[in-house]
Amino acid sequence: MDELPIGRRVAYWRGRRKMSQQVFADRLGKSKSWVDKVERGVRRLDKFSVLYEIADILQVDVQLLLGKDPERRIDALNCIDQVEVQEIRAALERYDSMSAYFDAAPYPPPLADMRKAVNHAWLTYQYGRYGMLTRALPKLLRDAQAADAGYRGDQAREAAHLLGQVYQITSSVLRKLGECELAWLAADRSMAVAQRADDPLLAGIATTRVCNALVAMGRPRPALELNVTIANRLAPGGGNEASPARLSVYGMLLLQGAMAAARIGDSATVDDLINGAQEAAVLLGADENHYWTSFGPTNLELHRAAAAVELGDGGRAVEVHQQRIQEPSFNALLPERRAHHLLDIARGFAQVGDVANAGEMLLRGDRLAPSEIRCRPIAHEVMAEILRRTRGAPPSPIAELAEHMGVGV
Numbered sequence: 001m002d003e004l005p006i007g008r009r010v011a012y013w014r015g016r017r018k019m020s021q022q023v024f025a026d027r028l029g030k031s032k033s034w035v036d037k038v039e040r041g042v043r044r045l046d047k048f049s050v051l052y053e054i055a056d057i058l059q060v061d062v063q064l065l066l067g068k069d070p071e072r073r074i075d076a077l078n079c080i081d082q083v084e085v086q087e088i089r090a091a092l093e094r095y096d097s098m099s100a101y102f103d104a105a106p107y108p109p110p111l112a113d114m115r116k117a118v119n120h121a122w123l124t125y126q127y128g129r130y131g132m133l134t135r136a137l138p139k140l141l142r143d144a145q146a147a148d149a150g151y152r153g154d155q156a157r158e159a160a161h162l163l164g165q166v167y168q169i170t171s172s173v174l175r176k177l178g179e180c181e182l183a184w185l186a187a188d189r190s191m192a193v194a195q196r197a198d199d200p201l202l203a204g205i206a207t208t209r210v211c212n213a214l215v216a217m218g219r220p221r222p223a224l225e226l227n228v229t230i231a232n233r234l235a236p237g238g239g240n241e242a243s244p245a246r247l248s249v250y251g252m253l254l255l256q257g258a259m260a261a262a263r264i265g266d267s268a269t270v271d272d273l274i275n276g277a278q279e280a281a282v283l284l285g286a287d288e289n290h291y292w293t294s295f296g297p298t299n300l301e302l303h304r305a306a307a308a309v310e311l312g313d314g315g316r317a318v319e320v321h322q323q324r325i326q327e328p329s330f331n332a333l334l335p336e337r338r339a340h341h342l343l344d345i346a347r348g349f350a351q352v353g354d355v356a357n358a359g360e361m362l363l364r365g366d367r368l369a370p371s372e373i374r375c376r377p378i379a380h381e382v383m384a385e386i387l388r389r390t391r392g393a394p395p396s397p398i399a400e401l402a403e404h405m406g407v408g409v
Contacts, residue, residue, distance in 0.1 A: 006066070007040060007041045007045065008039065009065050010045070011039040013064065016083075021036060028053065028057060084138070085134075085182070087138040088137050088138055088174070090138070091138045091145070092186060092189070094141075094145055107150065108146050108159070109143045111151070114143060114144060114147050114162050117143065118140070121133060121166065121169050126289075126292070126336045127335050127369065128336040128368070128369025128370070128371050128372045129369075129371060130176065130371040130372075131371060137169070137173070141166055141170065145163060147159040147162060156196075157196070160194075160196040161194075161197040161202060164194045164197055164202050165202075165292075167186045167189045168206055168292075170183075171187035171213060172212075175212055176372075177375055178376075180216040183209075183212075183216065184214065191206045191207065193206075200233075201291055202291065204250070204253060205249050205252065205293060207227065208253055211226055211227045212259075215259065215260050220260040220261075221260070223257075224257050224261050224264065227253050227254070227256050228254075228257050231254050231276075234246060234250050236283075242283060244288055244290055247281075247283055247284045247295070248295040251281055251293075251300070254277035254280070255277045255295075257273045258270045258274050258303060259303065261307075262307040267311055270311065277300055278297075278300055282297070284296055287299055287329065287333060289334075297329070298333060301325050302325070302344070304324070305325075305345065308320060308348065309351065312351065314347065314349065316348075317351075318348045321341075335368045335372075336369055338365075338369075339366075339368040340365075342361045343376070343378065343379055349361060350385050358385075359386050359390075359394070359395070359397075362382065362386070362401060363397055363401060370404075374401075374405045379405070380405055380406070380407050383401070384407050384408075
């Protein structure tokens with residue numbers, strides 16, 4: 001994008017907004033011919049007042065039109081394009097299954113294609129490529145909803161399973177980017193669809209998405225109660241097999257319950273739930289990715305550190321990071337998990353006043369999964385704290401990262 005003439009950048013963002021030249025011209029109060037000449041470079045754009053008006057209509061930062069990389073210059077509050085938020089919202093507001101109840105559904109997408117698309121979306125999320133994912137989600141939601149509405153019999157359960165996963169992916173990325181209300185809506189939908197898929201484990205992991213959204217909205221107590229209730233229902237034993245998938249889902253329910261308890265300040269419950277999850281992790285033996293949980297002994301320690309941060313015990317979090325997490329096992333985790341943990345440890349270092357190491361953790365996380373650091377509101381808070389408490393000018397790598405994050409130096 002940096003090398004493109006300004007007119008081509010205008011055309012690029014107009015195309016991203018699915019806006020014709022005529023519609024764009026009408027909103028700008030110009031002729032279609034004027035827009036065409038600007039985009040072809042025949043007419044110069046040299047008035048800042050016009051540039052700012054164009055940026056407002058296209059809903060982008062004017063710096064993007066001046067040649068800044070759109071993947072690196074982001075909104076200071078979150079990393080998601082508000083036009084894309086509205087597209088995701090519109091996709092969540094569809095009720096294809098209800099329409100199909102009254103009328104024959106259109107020809108649904110092939111399930112084999114849907115499986116590939118859903119797996120790709122999970123990997124995109126777990127590699128921390130949130131911008132790419134949010135651009136793909138509206139179509140993926142529409143396709144998954146159409147499949148869920150269009151299939152019958154045995155295929156209907158698989159279609160519901162895939163739609164439930166898409167809702168979970170949507171909830172997870174929206175929560176990270178600060179769109180908590182929509183995250184809750186998507187997670188709530190995932191629970192309902194999981195019941196139609198007739199998969200208790202899918203419903204169990206959907207529960208963790210709902211509870212994460214509740215915690216993000218400031219409601220940790222109902223999140224704690226729901227996580228523990230469903231964990232008890234899915235616990236291995238008493239007729240429930242101790243399969244790797246069940247151990248993973250059960251363990252994640254306990255860990256997310258521990259995170260909710262930490263937000264309340266209930267350290268005793270945090271310890272009880274982490275100890276219960278540890279028993280499941282020991283039985284599992286290694287970090288696995290059943291139901292896209294990444295659950296296992298290493299991920300458990302990451303949650304132990306994260307819970308300590310939520311309890312305000314940054315020293316304990318740093319101790320867990322330095323003494324309980326083995327580097328080979330940590331490096332084997334997917335980028336989102338590792339960068340998320342480094343953000344938690346940055347918070348821990350900040351809590352104990354070590355802003356130099358807090359900054360180093362942010363830099364390490366940014367190298368792994370830039371969106372996890374640059375796009376999350378909590379990361380912006382940590383960076384602001386680092387800048388505020390740094391004497392003199394911050395080191396150049398920190399200053400550069402802060403600029404990319406939109407946090408003022």
